[in-house]
Amino acid sequence: xxxxxxxxxxxxxxxxxxxxxxxxxxxxxxxxxxxxxxxxxxxxxxxxxxxxxxxxxxxxxxxxxxxxxxxxx
Numbered sequence: 001x002x003x004x005x006x007x008x009x010x011x012x013x014x015x016x017x018x019x020x021x022x023x024x025x026x027x028x029x030x031x032x033x034x035x036x037x038x039x040x041x042x043x044x045x046x047x048x049x050x051x052x053x054x055x056x057x058x059x060x061x062x063x064x065x066x067x068x069x070x071x072x073x
Contacts (some may be wrong), residue, residue: 021063032048036048
């Protein structure tokens with residue numbers, strides 16, 4: 001059986017991978033927070049809460065830097 005020739009059209013998977021961000025960890029949005037609550041593991045909830053607080057702090061800092069840069073222009 002002959003080898004399959006590669007498709008000339010980019011697959012949806014390839015185009016999706018090109019648009020994904022590969023920087024840093026995934027921020028703890030509502031679903032992971034709700035899942036930790038549903039499992040009822042206090043240690044996990046504390047870990048998720050700390051992670052969420054750090055992420056929010058980082059985002060607020062970056063937003064402040066962005067606002068400062070916009071004011072300069």
